[in-house]
Amino acid sequence: MTGSTTTATVCVAGCGPAGAVLGLLLARAGVEVVVLEKHADFLRDFRGDTVHPSTLDVLDELGLIDRFLALPHHKVSTVGFVRDGRRLDVADFSTLGLRYPYIAFVPQWDLLHLLTSEAARYPHFRLLLQAEAHDVVRQDGRVTGVRFRDPDGEHEVRAHLTVAADGRHSAVRRASGLRPREFGAPMDVLQFRISRRDTDPDEGYHLRMAAGKSVAVINRGAYWNIAYMIRKGGHDDLRRAGIQTLRDDVASLVGFLADRVGEVTGFDDTRFLEVRLDRLRRWHVPGLLLIGDAAHAMSPIAGVGINLAVQDAVAAANLLTGHLRRAQAKGKPVPDRATAAVQRRRWAPTVATQALQRSAQRFGIDRALRGQAKPPDFSAIARLPFVRALMSRLLGVGVRPEHVRVPPMPPRGQSVEGQGR
Incomplete structure (x- = not known):
């Protein structure tokens, strides 16, 4: 088999959320697609697992929402921060009148298995x-x-x-000669788990800051997922200081977890995430399109990376399927204007979302990690109804939500009418 060559209308490099959704959408539209995944399976911990309301809408449009909601998951309808011991919600998705007014936290491997299992029917x-x-x-x-x-x-x-959906360290992007513009990030992140008790506060997704330290705390039902933020490049310093430094910081910021921080027995219980925030000026060259983190790496703030990647995939399928069908039938190349249209469609949502993340980094997290006496107080602004409504819309739905526009072809041995919703 060494040296074999496979042909397809589309080759997608990377089977994360962007690659899996695009592969499914193209296959159900009758486009021949090969998706490459470098790992042997999807079983990797501490991957992005936040599925936002607009992505839930896409799953509904694909007829997959019931199967998705049957997966083990936890729902969170608010995003906020805790300052001086008081919690303030900056986003409440239940106020938006959405069909799915919450973020669903589900292991990414379950989501990818659902998407690829559905795609394999075609x-x-x-x-x-x-x-x-x-x-x-x-x-x-x-x-x-x-x-x-x-x-x-x-x-x-x-x-x-060829579509590069192989993430922030994209090998296809590197091989193409494209280089992203780096915006920088003031922090990196250590992720870990601490058990949750029924007596713990009923808090969803929130950020806690104090002078010199910051953590994001996410209710995952059976446990708390903790994102402990450290100054960019400070990982080695923290390891030299020892795991007790991390435990003490978490205990001081999240008081109700103080008696459980010992569950983090050492740095082997944590996963290091190098935070990057960047964007390509050009997402395409002749014959190649880049989407998701390969085109624009997102900060983990608010967990919007999966949502942006899925929206890219839906837009790409909507705009390219007609061209791809013609290429498949007649052998004509996909015109550059078609891939350029995908970038035009997704440019404004990406820029706006990254601007929001950069502001949160600069005026909140960066100041806290610099050890300022007190992080900035945004509570007066966040309490304004129009600000909360805007943040709820931006974080839950996004600037330009995409919807599945391409009708499906029948899967193997089944009529279109037999497919889900």
Whole structure:
């Protein structure tokens, strides 16, 4: 099998939320698609697991919402912060009149398995695991596919369109020569779990700050997911200081967890996340489109990365399916104006969301981590009804929510009328 070449209309590098949604949407529209995933499965902890209301709408439009809600999950309808021991909600999705007025926290592997299992019902979908894209194939100035490695050796996928959905460290982006503009981030993050008790406060997703320290605390039902923020580049200093420093900071910020911080026995119980915030000026070259974190790495603030990536995938499917069907039928290349249209569609939502994250970093987290006597007090502004309504809309729905516009083809052995909703 070494040296084999596979052909498809579309090759998607990366089977995270963006790649999985795009692969499903194209396959159900009758477009031949190969999705490459470098890992052997989806079982990795501390991956993004926040599914926002607008993504829940997409799952509903795909007929998958009932199966999604049958997965183990926890719902949170508010996002806020705690200052001087008092909690203030800056977003409340229950006020928006949405069909799904909450963020659903679900293990990412369950979401990806749901999406790829549904995609596998269509004859035009193929998922290759342990297939790591590392280079692009070029011909006459166009990207015409990717080179990937698997346990059997080196292979190629030749495609009319290649889509890089392989994350913030995208190998396809690097091979294409595109370089993102770095906006910087004042912090990195250590993630870990602490058990939750029935007597704990009924708090959803909230940020706690004090001079020199900051944590995000997320109610996951059976446990609290803690995102402990450290100054950019300060991971080694923290490790030298010892795990008790982390425990003491968490205990001081989240008092009701003080008797449980010992559950974090050492740094092996944590996962380090290097926070990046960047954006490509150009998301496409002839034959190649980049979406999700490959095009715009998001900060973990408010957990909007999955939502932006899924919205990119839906927009790409809506705008490109007609061109891809013609390429599949007649062998014509996908015009550059078509991939440019995807960037135009998603540019404003990306810029606006990153601007919000940059403001939160600069005026909140950065000041706290610098050790200022007191983090800034935004409570008076956050209490204004129009501010809370705006934040609820921005965090829950986004600037330009996308909806599935491409009608499906029948899956194997089934009429369209037989597919879910």
